Amino acid sequence: MPGRLAEHQLPTHRARRKILQSGLVALATIPLTGLAGRLVAAAETAAVIPPPALDSAAAGSDTLQTVVLAGGCFWGVQAVYQHTKGVTKALSGYAGGQKDSAHYEMVGTGRTGHAESVSITYDPRQITFGKILQIYFSVAHNPTELNRQGPDFGTQYRSAIFYADDEQKRIVSAYIAQLQQAHVFASPIVTKLEPLSGFYPAEDYHQDFLVLHPSYPYIVFNDLPKLDSLKQVFPDSYRETPVMASSKPSQ
Numbered sequence: 001m002p003g004r005l006a007e008h009q010l011p012t013h014r015a016r017r018k019i020l021q022s023g024l025v026a027l028a029t030i031p032l033t034g035l036a037g038r039l040v041a042a043a044e045t046a047a048v049i050p051p052p053a054l055d056s057a058a059a060g061s062d063t064l065q066t067v068v069l070a071g072g073c074f075w076g077v078q079a080v081y082q083h084t085k086g087v088t089k090a091l092s093g094y095a096g097g098q099k100d101s102a103h104y105e106m107v108g109t110g111r112t113g114h115a116e117s118v119s120i121t122y123d124p125r126q127i128t129f130g131k132i133l134q135i136y137f138s139v140a141h142n143p144t145e146l147n148r149q150g151p152d153f154g155t156q157y158r159s160a161i162f163y164a165d166d167e168q169k170r171i172v173s174a175y176i177a178q179l180q181q182a183h184v185f186a187s188p189i190v191t192k193l194e195p196l197s198g199f200y201p202a203e204d205y206h207q208d209f210l211v212l213h214p215s216y217p218y219i220v221f222n223d224l225p226k227l228d229s230l231k232q233v234f235p236d237s238y239r240e241t242p243v244m245a246s247s248k249p250s251q
Contacts, residue, residue, distance in 0.1 A: 072149025
């Protein structure tokens with residue numbers, strides 16, 4: 001695996017992944033510019049953390065629940081939950097801004113208020129809200145990085161949980177306090193709690209990106225290690241076959 005590029009070779013934080021929007025007909029034609037083109041080091045090792053002391057009550061019905069999480073580029077976060085048992089759908093999108101600015105190129109300016117996010121729908125009879133959060137803080141991203149995640153910089157890559165109701169807010173707040181008090185991370189958690197005002201699905205070419213393009217350089221170096229960590233740290237929660245956001249078959 002290539003090492004990290006020298007500092008003078010790195011693009012500025014304004015350089016962003018550029019992808020052809022015409023269906024990604026051939027990956028070979030995608031220009032490897034900006035962040036997607038970097039041969040960066042692998043994602044950080046997952047943190048082994050305790051489960052939340054406060055969790056949602058066990059579900060007595062088959063009503064599905066949803067939570068919206070932001071933790072850097074949505075490709076990797078989506079993939080983690082696509083491989084998590086109990087999750088019925090993981091959809092990449094945007095949250096935190098207005099509907100008319102929920103477009104990739106606009107969000108990439110860092111001026112829309114949006115964060116790249118993933119809407120996770122899950123069956124509470126199979127997985128609890130607390131387990132979703134434990135995987136989020138442990139595997140899906142690094143909650144101590146402010147307005148960045150790995151090679152990606154900007155508020156659109158912030159660590160944030162968009163809570164749907166007071167119960168979600170209460171459980172998340174208690175868990176962050178628990179982790180802070182236990183000093184499980186070397187630096188303070190910077191995850192923001194924001195009320196969910198709307199979630200807007202991302203463009204089709206972003207959906208299921210890791211599943212469809214596992215050899216894409218950005219995926220290889222930043223996101224495949226997250227799946228390895230999920231399998232190792234949460235073996236009972238890992239599912240080999242991902243749940244797809246679209247109807248496209250996996251490769």
